[in-house]
Amino acid sequence: QQPVQSPQAVILREGEDAVINCSSSKALYSVHWYRQKHGEAPVFLMILLKGGEQKGHDKISASFNEKKQQSSLYLTASQLSYSGTYFCGTEIDKTSYDKVIFGPGTSLSVIP
Amino acid sequence: DAGVTQSPTHLIKTRGQHVTLRCSPISGHKSVSWYQQVLGQGPQFIFQYYEKEERGRGNFPDRFSARQFPNYSSELNVNALLLGDSALYLCASSAIVGNQPQHFGDGTRLSIL
Numbered sequence: 244q245q246p247v248q249s250p251q252a253v254i255l256r257e258g259e260d261a262v263i264n265c266s267s268s269k270a271l272y273s274v275h276w277y278r279q280k281h282g283e284a285p286v287f288l289m290i291l292l293k294g295g296e297q298k299g300h301d302k303i304s305a306s307f308n309e310k311k312q313q314s315s316l317y318l319t320a321s322q323l324s325y326s327g328t329y330f331c332g333t334e335i336d337k338t339s340y341d342k343v344i345f346g347p348g349t350s351l352s353v354i355p
Numbered sequence: 356d357a358g359v360t361q362s363p364t365h366l367i368k369t370r371g372q373h374v375t376l377r378c379s380p381i382s383g384h385k386s387v388s389w390y391q392q393v394l395g396q397g398p399q400f401i402f403q404y405y406e407k408e409e410r411g412r413g414n415f416p417d418r419f420s421a422r423q424f425p426n427y428s429s430e431l432n433v434n435a436l437l438l439g440d441s442a443l444y445l446c447a448s449s450a451i452v453g454n455q456p457q458h459f460g461d462g463t464r465l466s467i468l
Contacts, residue, residue: 273454284459292454330397334454342411343457345397
């Protein structure tokens with residue numbers, strides 16, 4: 244079952260904040276976040292495991308509420324380089340052998 | 356260190372033909388996964404191989420097959436190509452299996468005429 248992402252698209256001005264949500268109808272063991280720029284491969288941002296803490300680096304962080312089967316990606320003080328499509332990917336158990344099921348993506352555009 | 360490399364980068368085929376796509380994982384990575392990405396959508400899981408064995412398969416027809424070699428490189432084969440097979444095919448590697456970051460190659464853009 245593919246996770247649901249919201250919003251589908253968002254436009255920000257430099258310096259503004261954004262939140263991208265990911266939810267699943269299935270119990271999750273982990274949530275991945277990736278960013279893909281046009282014409283490029285998806286790039287790994289972070290992974291959150293069941294029972295783990297909120298993660299982050301630089302001005303991008305994420306949380307995972309395993310009871311609600313939801314994850315959120317927080318982008319603060321957005322930069323032009325943050326533009327791209329953000330995908331969440333979910334794994335349902337410890338031995339899912341990297342069967343990561345990706346959501347449809349959220350297009351993020353940061354403008355000057 | 357080299358990242359995940361895929362070949363070819365672009366391919367044009369006609370309906371009914373078959374195609375072989377190749378992937379070399381990051382050195383030391385033993386797990387390879389294949390994804391199909393249609394324009395405007397997220398990557399769809401096709402196969403996962405670890406230690407040369409198929410460990411996972413997505414909801415794709417039997418026309419799709421893959422294998423992993425002793426050096427951990429992998430091939431994805433698609434037979435009897437259909438127009439709907441036109442997509443970007445991504446290969447991703449990880450060091451071990453289970454809840455690991457996926458390192459993606461640049462993909463092979465397959466166009467079916």
